[in-house]
Amino acid sequence: QPGRFVKPGVTFTTRGCIRKCPWCLVPRYEGAFRTLRIVPGYIIQDNNLLVAPLAHICAVFRMLATQPKAAVFAGGIDVRGVDMVIAELFESIRVKSVFLAADTDEMLEPLEFAANQLSFLGREKLRCYVLLGFGDDTPEKAESRLKRVWKAGCIPFAQLYQPADQRIRYSQR
Numbered sequence: 001q002p003g004r005f006v007k008p009g010v011t012f013t014t015r016g017c018i019r020k021c022p023w024c025l026v027p028r029y030e031g032a033f034r035t036l037r038i039v040p041g042y043i044i045q046d047n048n049l050l051v052a053p054l055a056h057i058c059a060v061f062r063m064l065a066t067q068p069k070a071a072v073f074a075g076g077i078d079v080r081g082v083d084m085v086i087a088e089l090f091e092s093i094r095v096k097s098v099f100l101a102a103d104t105d106e107m108l109e110p111l112e113f114a115a116n117q118l119s120f121l122g123r124e125k126l127r128c129y130v131l132l133g134f135g136d137d138t139p140e141k142a143e144s145r146l147k148r149v150w151k152a153g154c155i156p157f158a159q160l161y162q163p164a165d166q167r168i169r170y171s172q173r
Contacts, residue, residue: 006045007043009041009042009043009069010041010043010045011038011039011040011041011042011043011044011045012036012039012044012045012046013035013036013038013039013044013046013049013052013056013060014033014034014035014036014046014047014048014049014051014052014056015030015031015033015034015036015046015047016030016031016032016033016034016047016048017030017033017047017048017051018033018048018051019048019078021103022134022135023103023131023134023161023163025164026047026048030047033048033051033052035052035053035056038056038059038060038063040063040066040067041067042064042067042068042069042070042071042072043071043072043074044060044064044071044072044073044074044075045074045075046075047075047076048075048076048078048081049073049075049077049081050077050078050080050081050082050086051078051081054085057086057089058089061089061090061092061093064093065092065093069094069096070093070094070095070096071093071094071095071096072095072096072097073095073097073098073099074097074099075099076099076100076101076129077098077099077100077101077114078101079100079101079102079107079110079111079113079114079115080107080110082100082110082113082114082117082118083117084117086117087117087118087120090118090121091120095121095125096125097125097126097127098118098121098125098126098127099127099128099129099157100114100115100126100127100128100129100154101128101129102128102129102130102145102149103129103130103131103134104131105141105145108145108148108149108152111128111149111152111154112148112152115128115152115153115154116152116153119153123153123154123155124155126153126154126155127154127155127156127157128149128152128154128155128156128157129157129159130142130145130146130149130156130157130158130159131159131161132145132158132159132160132161133160133161133168133170134161137161142158146158
């Protein structure tokens, strides 16, 4: 049930995800992507809001426009869904922060496009989750991705990969 059992202000307007990223637990734990009844809140915790129908996305932004606090998109906005229409929606409301996601090198170009579309928010509001240590990732590759995220105009938020069924012990290097 949206808004239940979470801190005040947090809401979910969708659950699940259409992507099948090999590191992600969302499809396994939440199942198929679906929209939910929109419950008021200012912290959007959806995993992949931008794959919802545009009518649902617009309804979420209309709800956010009525909230007493600036919106926080904490779930991670899929950069592949950011275009001029989405940018205009972000521009139509007060925004405290938007967390984008760029988990692979292939996502860096779409991130740069999305960050450019949302550049009016400024770096202090544009954050980006960056997955580190998955597959054949190296500290050098990870550092390069983090620097590119910074250069794109976002504050990088490094997330060290840990599978659900075990604990990887990383070196201190």
